[in-house]
Every structure is written in C-alpha cells, then in structure tokens.
Amino acid sequence: MQKKKRILIADDDAHMRRILSLWLTRHGYEVDMTCDGRSALERFRAAPPDLLLSDVNMPGMNGIELLREVEATEIHIRGAILLTNRCDQIELKELVAGPNVYVMPKPFSPRKLLELVDQILTSQEVEPPVPTTMGLESR
Amino acid sequence: MDSERRDDIEVSTRRPRPLCGSVHTVPKIIGLSCIVLIGLGCVGAWFAIAHAVKHQSDNHAVDAGRALVTFAAARLATIEDADDRRIENLLGELCRDERVLSARRLDPDGRVAQAVRARAAAPADSFVVSAAIRGSPGASAGTLELTLAPARPSAMCGHLAIGGATFIGLVVLACGVLYHRLRHQLKPALAIQDNVRSYADGIEKQLLALTLSDSMGAGARAWNTLIHEVRDLQEHFPSAPGGSLDDVLQRFETRQLREILDRVPVGILQVGPDQRVRFANGTAGALLGRPADDLVGAPLSDVVHDENVVRVLAGALSSPTLGVSVDRIEGEGDRERTLRFSVPTATESTDETLVTVQDVSRQKKTEKAQNNFLHHVSHELRAPLTNIRAYAETLGQDVFDDEQTRKECYNAISSETQRLSKLVEEILGIAQMEVGSAGLARDDVDLARLVRQTVQDNQGAAGEKSIDLTLKIAPKVPTLLGDKQRLVVLINNLVCNAVKYTPNQGRVDVALEVTDRTILLSVTDTGIGIDAADQARVFDKFYRASNEAVQAIPGSGLGLAMAREVARSHGGHIHLQSEPGKGSKFVLELPVTVGKGQDHHAEEKANSDR
Numbered sequence: 001m002q003k004k005k006r007i008l009i010a011d012d013d014a015h016m017r018r019i020l021s022l023w024l025t026r027h028g029y030e031v032d033m034t035c036d037g038r039s040a041l042e043r044f045r046a047a048p049p050d051l052l053l054s055d056v057n058m059p060g061m062n063g064i065e066l067l068r069e070v071e072a073t074e075i076h077i078r079g080a081i082l083l084t085n086r087c088d089q090i091e092l093k094e095l096v097a098g099p100n101v102y103v104m105p106k107p108f109s110p111r112k113l114l115e116l117v118d119q120i121l122t123s124q125e126v127e128p129p130v131p132t133t134m135g136l137e138s139r
Numbered sequence: 140m141d142s143e144r145r146d147d148i149e150v151s152t153r154r155p156r157p158l159c160g161s162v163h164t165v166p167k168i169i170g171l172s173c174i175v176l177i178g179l180g181c182v183g184a185w186f187a188i189a190h191a192v193k194h195q196s197d198n199h200a201v202d203a204g205r206a207l208v209t210f211a212a213a214r215l216a217t218i219e220d221a222d223d224r225r226i227e228n229l230l231g232e233l234c235r236d237e238r239v240l241s242a243r244r245l246d247p248d249g250r251v252a253q254a255v256r257a258r259a260a261a262p263a264d265s266f267v268v269s270a271a272i273r274g275s276p277g278a279s280a281g282t283l284e285l286t287l288a289p290a291r292p293s294a295m296c297g298h299l300a301i302g303g304a305t306f307i308g309l310v311v312l313a314c315g316v317l318y319h320r321l322r323h324q325l326k327p328a329l330a331i332q333d334n335v336r337s338y339a340d341g342i343e344k345q346l347l348a349l350t351l352s353d354s355m356g357a358g359a360r361a362w363n364t365l366i367h368e369v370r371d372l373q374e375h376f377p378s379a380p381g382g383s384l385d386d387v388l389q390r391f392e393t394r395q396l397r398e399i400l401d402r403v404p405v406g407i408l409q410v411g412p413d414q415r416v417r418f419a420n421g422t423a424g425a426l427l428g429r430p431a432d433d434l435v436g437a438p439l440s441d442v443v444h445d446e447n448v449v450r451v452l453a454g455a456l457s458s459p460t461l462g463v464s465v466d467r468i469e470g471e472g473d474r475e476r477t478l479r480f481s482v483p484t485a486t487e488s489t490d491e492t493l494v495t496v497q498d499v500s501r502q503k504k505t506e507k508a509q510n511n512f513l514h515h516v517s518h519e520l521r522a523p524l525t526n527i528r529a530y531a532e533t534l535g536q537d538v539f540d541d542e543q544t545r546k547e548c549y550n551a552i553s554s555e556t557q558r559l560s561k562l563v564e565e566i567l568g569i570a571q572m573e574v575g576s577a578g579l580a581r582d583d584v585d586l587a588r589l590v591r592q593t594v595q596d597n598q599g600a601a602g603e604k605s606i607d608l609t610l611k612i613a614p615k616v617p618t619l620l621g622d623k624q625r626l627v628v629l630i631n632n633l634v635c636n637a638v639k640y641t642p643n644q645g646r647v648d649v650a651l652e653v654t655d656r657t658i659l660l661s662v663t664d665t666g667i668g669i670d671a672a673d674q675a676r677v678f679d680k681f682y683r684a685s686n687e688a689v690q691a692i693p694g695s696g697l698g699l700a701m702a703r704e705v706a707r708s709h710g711g712h713i714h715l716q717s718e719p720g721k722g723s724k725f726v727l728e729l730p731v732t733v734g735k736g737q738d739h740h741a742e743e744k745a746n747s748d749r
Contacts, residue, residue, distance in 0.1 A: 013522060015551050019551070
C-alpha cells in the first residue's frame with residue numbers, strides 16, 4: 001500500500017484546524033498541525049510534507065511569508081493552498097504566483113477543499129483550478 | 140498729502156464756468172437788496188424822528204416868544220407919557236435877548252414909533268410876534284412887535300442825530316459782513332455743485348480738473364480729497380483711464396468680487412482656449428504654491444506639473460459640456476496630499492472654462508479609513524462564518540455520522556454563532572457611536588452602581604482564573620448625565636479586558652474616584668501588559684497586538700475602540716499606562732455633568748415625558 005500523503009496545516013483558529021484535520025484524516029491523509037507561521041516553518045524543515053495548507057492571516061509570520069520561506073528552502077512539495085478571508089484574492093494570487101500554489105477564499109466548502117487536495121496529490125498533471133467565486137457563493 | 144499732489148492741485152485749479160448764471164445771481168441780488176432796504180428803512184425812521192423833534196421845538200419857541208411879547212407889552216404899558224427914551228431903552232433891553240432879532244413899537248395908527256434892531260438881517264424862517272399895549276390913559280399905546288430868530292435845534296436833537304447815524308451805519312455794516320461771510324461759506328458748495336453737474340453732463344472728463352482751490356476752505360479741501368481718492372481708484376484699473384463714475388463703481392465691485400473669490404476655499408482657475416490661465420483666485424495660488432498673479436498667463440501644463448492631469452483637463456476643456464475630475468497626489472508620508480482638479484459641467488460651450496482645485500487629502504483619508512473598516516469587518520466576519528459553514532457541511536456528510544463528531548460540530552457551530560453575533564453587535568455599536576452623539580441618550584446615571592454591578596458580573600470569570608478582583612468606590616459619587624447602556628459597555632470592556640489579559644492568580648483593582656470636575660475610573664491589572672509600540676494603537680478598531688500572548692486570547696479588537704468612542708461622546712477620555720509583563724492601568728476620565736437635581740432643563744424634559 002502507498003504511503004499516506006502528509007499535509008502540514010498552519011492556522012491560528014482552533015476550530016478551523018480541527019475541521020480540516022477531521023476531513024483530511026477521514027479521507028486518508030496524514031495531518032500535521034501548527035498554529036502559526038514560525039512553528040509551521042520549523043515543522044516543514046524537520047519533516048517536509050507533500051502539501052502545505054496555510055491560513056494567510058496569522059500572527060507573527062503570515063501565510064505569504066511562510067510560503068516565501070518554504071520556497072527558499074528549495075524542498076520540493078507537491079503544492080500549497082492558501083486559505084484567505086481577504087477580499088483582494090486577485091492581488092494575493094499575483095503575490096504568491098506559482099504553478100502549484102492555490103488560493104482558497106473563505107468561507108469555503110470543506111468538500112471543495114478536499115477535492116482540490118485530492119487533485120493536487122493524486123494526479124500527475126495538475127490543472128490549476130480557478131476558484132469560481134469569492135465568498136459565500138463558492139460551492 | 141505730499142507736495143507733488145499739492146502741485147497738481149495748484150496747476151489744475153481753475154474755476155469752471157457756471158452753467159446757469161441765474162442760480163448764483165438771484166441770491167446775490169436778494170442779499171444786496173435786503174441790505175439796501177434795511178438801510179433805507181433806518182434813514183426814513185431817522186428823518187421821521189428828527190422831524191417830530193423839530194416840530195416840537197418850533198412850537199416851543201413860538202410859545203416862548205408870545206410870553207415874552209406879552210410880558211414886554213405889559214411893561215411898555217407902565218411907561219407913562221410915552222417917554223420915548225424909556226421905551227427905546229426897554230426895546231434895547233429886549234433886543235439883548237438872544238432870540239430877539241428886532242423890536243419895534245407901532246402907534247395905534249400902525250406907524251412905526253420906535254424900532255430897535257439887534258442884528259443886521261433876519262433869517263428867512265424868523266417869525267414875528269406882537270402884543271397890544273394897553274396902558275392907562277395917557278400912557279403909550281399901540282402894538283409891540285418882536286421879530287424872533289427860529290428855534291435852534293436842541294442838544295438832544297444833536298445827540299439823536301449822531302446816535303441814529305451810528306446805528307444805521309452799524310446795521311449796514313453788520314449786514315454787509317453777514318452777506319460777505321455767507322457768500323464765502325456758500326462759495327465751495329456752489330462750486331462743487333457746478334463741478335458735479337459738469338462732470339455728470341460729460342462737459343468735464345478729467346477728474347483732476349474738478350479740484351478746487353484750497354483757499355476756499357475746509358469744504359473745498361474735503362472735496363479735493365474725494366476727487367483724489369476717486370482718481371486713485373481709477374488708477375487701479377489702468378486699462379480704462381478716465382471713464383465715468385459708473386465705470387469706477389463697476390471696477391470697485393469687480394475688486395470686491397475678487398476679494399470674495401480669494402476667500403472661497405476652492406481654487407478657481409479660468410482657462411482660455413489657448414490653455415493658458417486667464418484668472419486664478421488666491422486659493423488656487425495657495426494650493427499650487429504660487430502667487431495667484433503669477434499663475435495668470437501661465438500655460439496649464441506649467442501650473443499643474445502633471446502630464447496625465449494636463450491631458451485629462453485638456454480633453455475636458457475642448458469639450459466643456461463633459462465634466463471631469465482628476466486627482467494628483469504629491470508629497471510623501473505625512474506630507475502627502477491629494478489635489479483634485481475638476482472641470483465643472485458647463486451648460487453651454489464658452490471660450491473660457493473653469494477648473495477648480497481642491498485639497499481632498501482629508502476626504503481621501505476618511506475614505507481610506509472607511510475602506511479599512513469595511514475590509515476589517517468583512518475579514519472578521521468571515522472567520523466564524525467559515526467555521527460555521529464547514530461544520531454545518533460536515534454534519535450533512537455520511538462519512539461523519541458518528542455521535543462524537545456530530546456533537547463536536549454542534550458545539551463548534553454554537554460557539555462560532557455566538558462569536559459572530561457578538562461581533563455584529565460590536566460592529567453595529569461602534570458604527571452607531573461613530574455616527575456621533577446624536578443618538579446618545581441623556582439619562583441620570585449612577586456611575587457607582589454601574590461599576591459595582593459590572594465588577595460583580597466579572598467576578599465569575601475572575602474566580603475561574605483565581606484572580607483577585609477588588610473594588611474601591613469613593614463616597615458621594617455625583618450623578619452623571621449620559622447614556623447608561625453605552626457606559627455599561629465601556630466599563631465592562633475595561634474590566635473584562637483586565638481579567639482576560641491577566642494570568643491566573645493575578646489581581647485586578649477597580650477604583651472610582653471623584654475630583655472637582657472629573658470622575659476617574661481606574662482599572663489596574665497585573666496582566667501581560669502592552670508594548671510601548673502598541674500602546675498608541677490599542678484603541679484603533681480591530682487592532683490587536685501581534686504578540687503570541689495576546690493572540691492566544693480570543694478578541695475582536697473592537698472593545699477598546701468602542702470604549703474610547705463612548706468616553707469621547709461623553710466628553711471624556713481614556714489614558715493608558717502599561718509595562719509589558721507587569722500589568723496595565725486604564726484610567727477613564729469623565730467630566731462631572733449636572734444631574735437632574737440641579738439641571739433645570741433635564742427636569743423639564745422629565746416632566747414633559749411623563
């Protein structure tokens with residue numbers, strides 16, 4: 001059997017961490033959780049995951065800074081998803097532009113997120129998904 | 140007035156020809172006639188008096204003559220035998236009287252018996268009196284005839300003549316002087332009247348030709364000053380020299396309008412079809428950093444210094460029926476400002492177009508703050524909303540159909556809903572506060588009671604963390620006039636925050652003190668404290684210190700912002716003293732307002748409310 005894919009979650013909101021881990025573990029992923037950017041980076045260096053799932057707005061080091069640091073380590077990962085509750089997603093996408101970086105606007109459907117994670121981690125050629133709409137309408 | 144100006148007057152002083160002679164000669168004739176009439180009256184009166192006096196003295200002389208002749212006749216009658224020598228002696232005696240010119244005795248036949256002459260010739264107005272001599276028989280008889288000199292004018296008559304003449308002389312002199320003075324006084328007035336008429340009729344165009352000689356007195360000098368002031372006004376507008384009084388007034392009005400335009404807080408530029416500035420008001424000059432006079436004549440590109448703005452404005456100028464507005468940002472940091480150039484929509488196309496310039500920096504700042512607020516609000520609302528949605532969706536999934544997960548989801552949704560509703564409440568509250576004090580209630584507030592209640596409400600939370608929450612209230616705290624609901628929020632936010640950010644086994648001291656004019660509420664804790672860098676910003680909306688200790692504690696970052704707004708709306712403020720790791724002290728200072736007991740209006744209001 002294939003080794004479980006590891007996902008590193010960085011989010012300061014405990015409820016969010018809990019629900020993400022609930023969904024991902026239930027669907028066969030191994031989940032590592034941290035509550036801010038700095039500890040996430042430490043964990044990333046110690047045990048590089050297959051996928052980084054990070055909130056943008058975090059105290060200390062935010063999601064964007066974390067992503068930059070991760071890129072600087074030159075450790076290959078399959079992809080990164082940024083969760084944002086900011087309105088200016090278009091600006092954000094330009095800021096973190098990369099072939100395997102995705103932006104998921106809040107509030108989002110956990111099912112959609114799971115689909116995206118599956119897509120990144122299972123397929124060899126990943127089609128960059130376009131988050132359909134911002135805000136509540138994204139189903 | 141300087142000497143040069145004085146020369147001007149001398150040179151240009153020339154009397155204008157009177158336009159209408161009768162206007163001046165009529166009063167002159169009337170004046171002179173009055174003097175003549177008064178003189179004639181005086182002379183006539185003198186003659187009448189003199190005549191009356193003379194007549195009286197004549198009568199007097201006749202009576203005296205008659206008495207004299209009767210007396211002499213009686214004496215003649217006493218001369219016996221008609222002794223001619225004695226008669227002649229008597230006549231001679233009579234002639235010695237100065238009034239008697241000659242004396243003669245006529246015998247009963249009418250022939251001259253004796254005659255004595257005192258003086259050579261009798262004057263024409265001499266008169267004769269006679270009396271019959273009736274003596275005893277044998278004595279001389281006949282008639283005594285005396286020629287008397289006319290009555291001499293008396294001394295009184297002489298005095299009267301001198302007095303009368305002097306009086307008449309004085310009256311005529313006084314009238315003459317009066318006439319002369321009046322003429323002198325009226326001269327400038329009449330001259331001014333002439334000048335104004337000739338200027339109004341356009342006969343005289345040069346203002347300076349209308350000046351009068353200074354020797355004509357104060358009136359003339361005042362007129363000259365006026366003429367020079369008007370001339371100075373004319374010189375302010377060299378484009379149209381001279382001109383009628385209407386022109387001068389019109390230009391005066393233009394100058395006033397300019398002054399008004401200079402005071403308008405909007406920069407105004409009038410731009411011609413050649414894109415050069417034709418007019419600029421003072422505000423435009425101040426905003427563009429050049430004196431308004433310098434701007435006039437300058438091309439628009441020199442004035443605006445921004446190609447993009449010039450292009451947009453030029454487009455609007457070529458088709459002025461389309462209004463346009465373009466911003467130029469200049470300066471950096473604190474000195475950054477935004478100038479907004481607008482071409483107002485013109486109803487009809489004209490050669491000249493108006494461009495307004497406004498400093499919209501403050502407006503921009505407000506807009507930015509509002510956008511920030513909205514951004515934060517949506518951001519803050521999304522966090523609990525995301526969780527609620529995620530947990531709700533989880534509940535609908537068959538994969539998570541176990542009891543434990545369901546329970547967890549319910550709990551999460553419940554707590555996040557609470558968080559959301561609290562947030563909404565706080566946002567609404569702060570928005571309401573920011574609208575101003577309009578919606579502020581004005582109740583009598585017993586602050587001591589509110590503080591006691593709030594501390595009690597927080598005892599539970601303090602107890603959970605074994606925090607010693609104490610309260611000290613000064614005696615006789617005056618009643619405040621304010622919004623009870625909002626003050627409760629304020630006090631609660633301060634106390635609740637202190638408990639929240641104080642670690643277990645710490646202490647929070649609440650004290651209410653009263654000074655002359657203020658009520659001080661201090662909340663002192665032994666909590667985590669606030670960094671100096673954050674102290675200035677903790678009252679900002681949604682601001683939360685970025686250190687981990689603070690982030691570990693849930694909060695919206697609205698509590699203190701709200702507290703500050705409430706304090707401000709009550710005329711008070713909040714100070715903060717804090718040392719990281721040791722604790723913080725928040726002091727709320729509220730001015731003592733007059734409660735209902737003392738406040739007449741409040742009492743009235745209360746009565747009318749009933």
